[in-house]
Amino acid sequence: MEIEKKLSDFLYTTLGSFSIERIVLKKKSKKIFEKGKTHKRKTKLEYKSNSKTLILYASETIKGNKRRELERIVKHFFTLLESAEEIEGKLESFKTLLNLSGNIISDLNIKEVIKRLLLAGLEITGVKHVSILLIENDRSGFAYEMYRSDKKLKTYHSTARMKKGISGRVLKTGKPVLVRDILKLKDVNPTAVKKGRRSLIAVPLFHTNRIIGIFYVDSDVPDAFDQEVLERVQFVANHAAIALGNAKLFNEIKKLADRQALLYNLSLSLISSIELKKMLKNLLLQLKKNLGIEYGAIVQYDKEKSINIPIAWIGYKGLKNLVFQIKTPPDSLVAYAIARKKMIYAEDVTKNKFYYNMVDDIQSEVAIPLILGEEIVGAMVLSRTVKNGFDQEDLELLLTISSSVAMAIKNAELYEKTRIYAITDPLTGVANRRRIEEIIDREISRSIRYSRMFSLLFIDLDNFKVFNDTYGHTVGDEALKEFANILRTAVRKIDSVGRYGGDEFIVVLVETDISKALSTGNRVRKLVQEKMKEYGITLSIGVSTYPLHGTKKSQLVQAADNACYRAKKLGGNRVAHP
Template identity: 35%
Template sequence: MALGPHTVGRKLLWSIALPGLIVALIGGGYFWREMRRAVQDAAHREALALAEFIASTFTLPQADRAHPHSAVAEVIASDTRLLRSVAELRVLTPDGRIRWSRQRGEEGTLHPERERLTAPTPETARSAREGTEVVRPLGGAECADCHTGDNAQHLGVLQVRLSEPLLSRQLGSVFHLAMVSTLVFGLMLTLATALSLHFFLTRPLRRLTGNMRRAEEGDVLVRAETRGTDEISRLGAAFNQMLARITSMKVEEIDTHRDLAVTKEKLALKEKLEERITELSLLFDVAHSLNSTLDLQEMFERITRLVVERLKIPNFSIMLRNADGNLEIRTAWPHHRGSVGLTFAFGEGACGRAAETLRAVYLPDVSDRSSIFAKRNLVGGTDHGSLLAVPMVHMEAVLGVMNFQRPEVAGFSPEELELLTAVADQAATAVKNARLHSETVLLTQTDPLTGVPNRRHLFNRMEAELARAERYSTPLSMLMIDVDHFKRLNDAAGHRAGDEVLRKVCDVLRTRVRKVDTLARYGGEEFMVLLPQTAKEGALEVGEKLRRAVLETAALAAPTQPTGHITISIGVASFPLDATEQETLVDCVDAALYASKRGGRNKVSAYEPGMEIHPGRERGPHSSTRPAAEGTFPLPPPGVAKA
């Protein structure tokens, strides 16, 4: 009774059961994820509140001659209902030693994770398999009354770890039970559906198929069962009627004269059919050629080869609309005529008229001087024969014109006019797609605000230049440029004025670098310049030239700036003098830039060893305007060495 591997019933069963199973799994996974997220959020809030409560006991008043913070020890050691879910509770000194602990015997010992817990970080809460952990630093203004000096800022760390909430385990059990129930219900529903399809669809179709196979083998007296009024029964009745008609046709004589007439008509249509097949084959080949490439020149060469070889058109050219709005010949056949590059205005000649009217223009005889298109009709072809100019139109916009010329007068039939118009329509779509592809590639590599390469293109270019410099043992220098006090400019004049300043600064930089150099926007108000085959001394000279150019540009005067003018700070680093790896070189030039910032801005600084240890990053919004370089880690804050 099982459904066969290729039956309609099995196909219907899969079309119903599989989407339902997928939807059920996706829905179950989604609700499970949301439930876990809600439980974790609740656990985080509970842990943070408990940590805040324990930390508040440090501010309780002390009794006379009592041990310091005796209330803290009592709270930690207590077995109240509030602390029953606490798995671990410790207070650590700044050096990682356990001062108070809920576990007996740990006081005075060093915590095995003291480096992670005693780092000067803000209060955090994280989830793990064993529960939820909160690490809260102790100290600050609330402890200034009892602790004085710099030590009051960091007196220790409070570590609280809660066990997994009971609610999470209960919800997990309920969810698993619901999933098992859903699976059992789905299996039962699938079984019931399979049985129904077998009895009401598969078995009747199998009987009908057997009767059809017997009729195919020559048994025209067989008949299908027609019990019922459903579609299968009606199909069987139609099959029976067909067999009855076939039986009656076999006993009738064939009308010989009618067969002869039909044969003559078929012979007459054979030539037309062959022509249509040739046209459709050409259209198929054109479509295949156009869809297999996005390069315009390669596309034009393929179209030219198909038109010349398959349609036997000896003179052919393709024109595209150029930036001036005129029609320019991009490719032509034969090549030796030298017509590539010729331009036609709209309305000039047959091609211009076709572009202007968005319709094909056909000249049966180009030697007829009385034609209104007589002037410059030939488009580089011969001075006799017939000419057909078909516009390439896409979305009511003219992209170009295709010109076909034969040496015979009236050399194009109406069928060929339709065929060549279809070829031009396909070519127009392919040209539009190729241009859109080129524009898309350009947009993915260009910053939309300044028009220079973006961060992605910069790092691709940087990788290539570093490989070239390493291969040929040549130097490569890098400049990182930052607009000084840019946040102050945005706050005072608005973000639109800030964008305009970035464009002007970029224009100044673009005109003063070499063509082989790469100027790109690194992020925010920062730019980067790659200087191939340039040593560090030469890069310093280039940086100084760029700094003076920005300072001396009258259009960059800004009353809101401290100096009354837009200025830039520049960092310089070189390969292989400062670094041999891309990530390290970016860190070096970044450290040199912040050295210029520390030095008062409007300055060019070369990288020196040690700059990355104290980069002098500014705190506040400015520090977040520039994203970290791809493949690098952010530099540590002042006073903290790199790991």
């Protein structure tokens, strides 16, 4: 399979920090992937899962936490491989069921089957109202109802009691119940009386010898039904139960296939070049499609600042640029999940003291910390507008996904740190020479496109060599860092500061003519002279402006450098231009 090779290649890249130099993946005795080099002295690690064997060759012995982290990654790798295989089998089952369904494909839609059953109930009984309860567990169910007046399908969480009353009797005996007058029952559900029901038929819906629901036909008058009506209702219900059972089976297989596809697509996203925010937004949209979530957010956790920063979200409005402070004790489900390092599920948010109400519609919510090894990198919070919105399979799927999401966020963090390091001067934190030259090229292109000017300040610290010889390079480094901080705060946010080399700096002043550049240069010169008085540091600054002093990068930098040199020759602590 192509995915096996892609996942193995991604694993090889990921394990570079573990001193893994070569990996081999075998299926039984056949090699299906091999990458890396082999040395004479090496440590061999072998892991097996079902029919596959993963062999890792390391240049050094891997121990302790590093070994445990390696084994966790390998375990996750095998899980992704198994998911890729399982999805093929499940999709084949899905296709087989579709073929067997033939011309009754529409009946594999549960809501369509329910709608047809309720319409039939209205027709054969002549009543005003019918309903069906689908059993979810021993404690609750989801109800569908229809009124003759509009014949629209309505849904709600049922208040039917599973252990007593009419529903309890049907579930206990497995037989239909005909109630001629509800008011004469001792254990009647008060909700039924409140809704004005007087007589009722309740028929169990069997599939594979198990009750999967109850079909109700009710009337607002007593003695509305006799045995003949009961038999007609039972006849329709028995046939509908078969279709409903098949539809539920179809949905379960489809749900499983969709979930396996979700894991499969997530694994592909992790090994692709897709941007993190886009990938996580797609994940949330897939969860909306598969689990029915209406609201969801994935946040990045900053331990030092104790804050959560939203990366991707659906449903919520106004999360952009927001930061959530993590308080002690926790004041939200996410904060509590992070504090406990475990998934927290609120079946009914109104009964959970840690729930933070952002949207009134939300009734159930799950928060999952995103953990990589021992490090919390973020959290995922998903919500629905119904109580008990997530079942055990949903929660297990989300836990599986969370490991992959944590890895994706961590990889993005490492990539961003590497990217910043590549364009930043390590001493001062401003742009390095390569980056500042890229910015100059960019401004030339923008100026050509929009016919605008921009200027450069070429800055040199006066007598800095003497300063270093007098105070030492350590103090000199501190002076450079302080100067760079002053320089950054002295110019606009749209301007760019870079270290060109040694004690030479360049500032790119966007959309600035020669007059304003000279004014900015003098302001910077005076500010540094004042704030760095204890060091006795002054500046020589040369100014060049596009296109007055050149249309190429080399011309502009040279012009500013020459002007800086002239300022220094004139005694320093001044600004000059060509």
